[in-house]
Amino acid sequence: MEKFFDEYLNFIVWLTPNRFLRIFWFFVIFELCRYVILDFFLLSLSRITRYLNRHKYEEARERFLFEQPFVSVIIPGKNEGKHIFKLVKSLQAQTYKNFETIVVDDGSDDDTPIIGRSMQRAGLISMFLRNDLRGGKASAANLALRFAKGKYIVHLDADCSFDYDAIEQILLPFYMDDRVGAVGGNVMVRNYKESLVTTLQALEYYDTISVGRVISSYLGIYRVISGAFGAFRSDVMDKIKGWDIGPGLDGDITVKVRKAGYSVKFAQKAVCLTSAPNTFRKLAKQRMRWDKSLVRFRMRKHKDVFYPNQAFNWSNFLSFFENILYGFVLNFKWIFYLIDMLYNHFSQVQFIILTNFVLYVLMNYFKFLVFSLFRERKNAPISYFLIYIPCMVIYFGYFLRLVRLFAHTKELLFKASYDDPWNPLKTSKHAKEMGL
Amino acid sequence: MDSKIENIMHQDSNGEITYNGHTFYILYPNSGKSIEELLGYTAILIHAVHSAFASFTIQRLRSYKDAKMYLKPIYFINPSIDSGGYINSLIDGSIFNVNQLNSIIPNIEEILIRTHQLKNTESATYEASIITKFLTLAYTRGRKQVDPIPYQFSGINYSYAGISCNFEHSEEQKVFSILDKAEKDGLIQGEFYDKTHYCNKCNHGALNYRSVCPKCSSSDSLTQDIVHHFPCGNVGPISDFQNEFDDNLNCPKCNKVLRHIGVDYDKPSVLHICRKCDHKFQDFDVKAKCLNCEFDNELEELIEKSIKRYTITNKGENATVFGYLPANREIEEIPGTIRYSLFSNLVSLEIERVRVVGSKNNLAMIYLHNTTELVTKIGEDRRRVLTKEVVNIIKKFLRPYDLITYKNPSLMVLTLYDISIENASLLLEEIVDLLKKLLTDNIKGYNVLIDSRIQPIDIHTTYKTQISELTVGFD
Numbered sequence: 049m050e051k052f053f054d055e056y057l058n059f060i061v062w063l064t065p066n067r068f069l070r071i072f073w074f075f076v077i078f079e080l081c082r083y084v085i086l087d088f089f090l091l092s093l094s095r096i097t098r099y100l101n102r103h104k105y106e107e108a109r110e111r112f113l114f115e116q117p118f119v120s121v122i123i124p125g126k127n128e129g130k131h132i133f134k135l136v137k138s139l140q141a142q143t144y145k146n147f148e149t150i151v152v153d154d155g156s157d158d159d160t161p162i163i164g165r166s167m168q169r170a171g172l173i174s175m176f177l178r179n180d181l182r183g184g185k186a187s188a189a190n191l192a193l194r195f196a197k198g199k200y201i202v203h204l205d206a207d208c209s210f211d212y213d214a215i216e217q218i219l220l221p222f223y224m225d226d227r228v229g230a231v232g233g234n235v236m237v238r239n240y241k242e243s244l245v246t247t248l249q250a251l252e253y254y255d256t257i258s259v260g261r262v263i264s265s266y267l268g269i270y271r272v273i274s275g276a277f278g279a280f281r282s283d284v285m286d287k288i289k290g291w292d293i294g295p296g297l298d299g300d301i302t303v304k305v306r307k308a309g310y311s312v313k314f315a316q317k318a319v320c321l322t323s324a325p326n327t328f329r330k331l332a333k334q335r336m337r338w339d340k341s342l343v344r345f346r347m348r349k350h351k352d353v354f355y356p357n358q359a360f361n362w363s364n365f366l367s368f369f370e371n372i373l374y375g376f377v378l379n380f381k382w383i384f385y386l387i388d389m390l391y392n393h394f395s396q397v398q399f400i401i402l403t404n405f406v407l408y409v410l411m412n413y414f415k416f417l418v419f420s421l422f423r424e425r426k427n428a429p430i431s432y433f434l435i436y437i438p439c440m441v442i443y444f445g446y447f448l449r450l451v452r453l454f455a456h457t458k459e460l461l462f463k464a465s466y467d468d469p470w471n472p473l474k475t476s477k478h479a480k481e482m483g484l
Numbered sequence: 485m486d487s488k489i490e491n492i493m494h495q496d497s498n499g500e501i502t503y504n505g506h507t508f509y510i511l512y513p514n515s516g517k518s519i520e521e522l523l524g525y526t527a528i529l530i531h532a533v534h535s536a537f538a539s540f541t542i543q544r545l546r547s548y549k550d551a552k553m554y555l556k557p558i559y560f561i562n563p564s565i566d567s568g569g570y571i572n573s574l575i576d577g578s579i580f581n582v583n584q585l586n587s588i589i590p591n592i593e594e595i596l597i598r599t600h601q602l603k604n605t606e607s608a609t610y611e612a613s614i615i616t617k618f619l620t621l622a623y624t625r626g627r628k629q630v631d632p633i634p635y636q637f638s639g640i641n642y643s644y645a646g647i648s649c650n651f652e653h654s655e656e657q658k659v660f661s662i663l664d665k666a667e668k669d670g671l672i673q674g675e676f677y678d679k680t681h682y683c684n685k686c687n688h689g690a691l692n693y694r695s696v697c698p699k700c701s702s703s704d705s706l707t708q709d710i711v712h713h714f715p716c717g718n719v720g721p722i723s724d725f726q727n728e729f730d731d732n733l734n735c736p737k738c739n740k741v742l743r744h745i746g747v748d749y750d751k752p753s754v755l756h757i758c759r760k761c762d763h764k765f766q767d768f769d770v771k772a773k774c775l776n777c778e779f780d781n782e783l784e785e786l787i788e789k790s791i792k793r794y795t796i797t798n799k800g801e802n803a804t805v806f807g808y809l810p811a812n813r814e815i816e817e818i819p820g821t822i823r824y825s826l827f828s829n830l831v832s833l834e835i836e837r838v839r840v841v842g843s844k845n846n847l848a849m850i851y852l853h854n855t856t857e858l859v860t861k862i863g864e865d866r867r868r869v870l871t872k873e874v875v876n877i878i879k880k881f882l883r884p885y886d887l888i889t890y891k892n893p894s895l896m897v898l899t900l901y902d903i904s905i906e907n908a909s910l911l912l913e914e915i916v917d918l919l920k921k922l923l924t925d926n927i928k929g930y931n932v933l934i935d936s937r938i939q940p941i942d943i944h945t946t947y948k949t950q951i952s953e954l955t956v957g958f959d
């Protein structure tokens with residue numbers, strides 16, 4: 049043990065800045081520069097812009113409150129009956145009141161139809177629609193959309209709950225900019241205390257998801273409106289004709305809105321709490337689905353974004369490029385890094401791993417603390433998370449990466465997402481045939 | 485054969501027929517006869533060409549208070565249509581013309597024999613009188629079981645022979661309480677037959693069930709299939725997919741033609757669109773509109789009732805033959821009166837006592853006619869209140885040690901001790917006048933008819949002889 053420390057100390061002393069860069073190039077370029085320095089810079093910039101535009105925000109809010117647009121809250125899902133009552137109660141507490149609620153039961157095999165019907169009878173929801181034959185999430189959302197009367201459509205997951213002003217906050221971006229076609233809400237993990245895996249996800253949502261979306265929204269390359277909480281302009285939805293079949297329909301609909309020429313914003317203050325998967329197994333399954341859809345939608349269905357003359361526009365291009373670079377190419381690149389290290393620095397590999405670990409931990413602490421300044425709404429005390437931050441290195445660096453690698457390979461080689469039982473077979477068969 | 489019948493059958497122009505020692509009366513519409521005038525005939529033949537007249541008349545005759553009428557053999561003659569199960573259960577049969585009289589004679593005689601077996605058809609209370617009617621009618625017709633019969637003109641959907649005809653639609657729910665009482669007393673045994681529902685507002689059973697819009701309760705709606713096009717995930721009512729030119733379904737989202745149900749599209753549900761308020765819904769409300777008062781009942785608010793079929797028990801048969809006396813609780817409970825048995829004992833003792841000393845004691849009775857009518861008019865509860873009041877008034881005329889009892893709800897017996905028979909008679913007259921006034925004032929349209937008698941107590945005769953002398957014709 050002592051011997052190891054002596055050698056490790058020697059290794060540290062041996063590290064000159066040049067050697068540091070040579071060995072930790074991956075960390076420096078792809079982590080430090082991209083996720084710390086660039087993000088910090090962009091976060092600050094977005095905050096400054098927001099400050100400069102604060103009167104615009106107030107004006108937008110006044111216009112919104114004056115207009116009181118009618119909003120359709122749609123809640124498609126299967127076997128979600130048990131959540132609906134709580135959800136409706138949380139909606140009734142909203143500051144904004146002028147909305148209808150449309151619940152679509154996509155072939156549930158539990159008590160959802162009974163619950164839905166009795167709630168409709170009691171006037172707690174405006175419309176309860178049930179399809180006896182399951183058609184998949186997209187069809188359920190489309191059915192709700194078909195009968196929605198609102199000027200805006202707010203799409204929710206039934207197992208979420210909302211800040212009292214969430215609906216108001218998610219609608220404001222439409223009033224700040226006419227070109228906004230869709231707005232994503234800020235999803236946080238409600239059950240962060242449930243298990244290690246939910247705590248880690250809460251951290252992840254704080255960090256990459258929330259902060260990442262503030263930045264991508266600022267840059268105009270915000271990609272995925274979470275299915276848990278998103279708002280859409282009805283006329284835009286009419287133009288793009290609703291949701292196409294998933295999985296990954298959240299990302300897909302966002303791309304469709306962008307391609308139709310509208311911008312997509314992230315509303316940091318529109319907070320929604322969701323229940324995250326509580327085991328690594330369930331989480332892996334969820335992420336596999338998300339990651340496969342990157343390949344399926346960015347690289348297959350919407351590949352025209354990369355071709356000039358077709359649906360080209362710079363922000364779409366950048367959004368896709370960034371997504372594919374970081375989500376896909378670099379995911380394979382860390383394998384090159386691994387090979388580089390094993391091949392060129394094999395004798396020092398144990399120190400490199402340790403140092404990398406330390407670097408990542410430090411970076412995560414730094415990011416967590418500094419970026420906390422940019423979060424106005426926290427659903428848990430910062431101190432709660434501090435001891436879990438070292439675990440993030442393993443969670444991010446190994447777990448999520450492996451899942452992603454596995455998912456991408458599977459999708460690229462086997463188009464596995466079409467076999468996902470998440471969709472009924474009758475629909476995925478058609479999607480596969482048409483290469484959607 | 486015709487000549488034979490003519491020999492013994494005599495028919496006069498009024499509709500009276502004498503045949504085989506029996507008298508018949510053919511009742512035509514507008515015959516102008518009152519029911520009392522019909523009491524003397526052996527049997528009634530209702531001319532049933534007009535079925536409405538026929539069913540109205542049979543119900544009137546069977547609901548008459550006097551057993552002489554309600555137990556009478558009654559037939560339809562020349563019926564134009566079958567009047568249905570319930571009306572048929574009230575008649576004893578039908579014939580097409582008087583030449584067929586012969587065929588019903590055995591049946592008539594059977595009914596007469598059975599009617600003759602009944603020792604007592606008087607009843608102490610209104611309820612008891614209806615139960616008696618129900619039991620005796622079944623008994624004289626040799627029926628051990630009484631079934632509820634669906635009847636479109638019934639306010640409770642089912643009718644029971646002998647009971648239902650005694651009530652107006654609005655009061656028909658009383659049929660249940662009467663049958664319940666008879667069952668409680670062990671006279672009949674009920675068995676589940678069916679379930680039925682009544683309007684929450686008026687208790688009527690004629691209800692129109694229909695599917696309505698859950699929002700505005702209109703029953704005018706349009707139903708459409710929902711179509712799901714698999715390749716593009718488009719979902720909407722089938723009208724979204726239809727066109728004016730051909731029968732093809734075209735997807736408005738992806739412009740494809742829908743080819744084959746189950747392969748590239750399906751119909752996962754249906755949607756109803758209200759034509760009145762445009763509400764779109766998948767589940768109708770079912771409501772029951774009352775055809776009597778037009779109230780639109782939610783199904784949950786309907787009054788649900790089990791309809792039973794009844795078998796007459798041995799106890800019930802006994803009560804039919806020997807008379808049905810309901811437990812006299814309500815009589816005993818009247819303050820100021822004593823039980824009849826106690827009354828008998830005390831008066832007997834008094835007769836013994838004064839045999840030595842001698843006295844001027846009197847025994848009186850007051851009989852109130854048609855108490856059943858009284859109960860129908862004011863109800864059992866008010867009648868009890870009224871009875872209490874009557875007792876209080878009478879007590880004011882009596883000495884503190886005089887005794888009052890009810891032998892049955894119509895018959896009151898009392899003592900007037902230590903007073904000459906002349907004065908006692910005057911006193912009784914005064915009491916009766918006051919009672920008449922009280923009842924006339926309190927009950928509108930009620931024909932008060934009171935009989936009273938008084939006689940001095942004879943110390944040489946038994947109480948038993950004296951009381952039966954006193955109440956003869958009224959007990």
Ligand SMILES: [Zn+2]
Nearest residue numbers: 697700758761
């Ligand atoms: Zn309606």
Ligand SMILES: [Zn+2]
Nearest residue numbers: 713716735738
């Ligand atoms: Zn289509």
Ligand SMILES: [Zn+2]
Nearest residue numbers: 683686774777
């Ligand atoms: Zn009614």
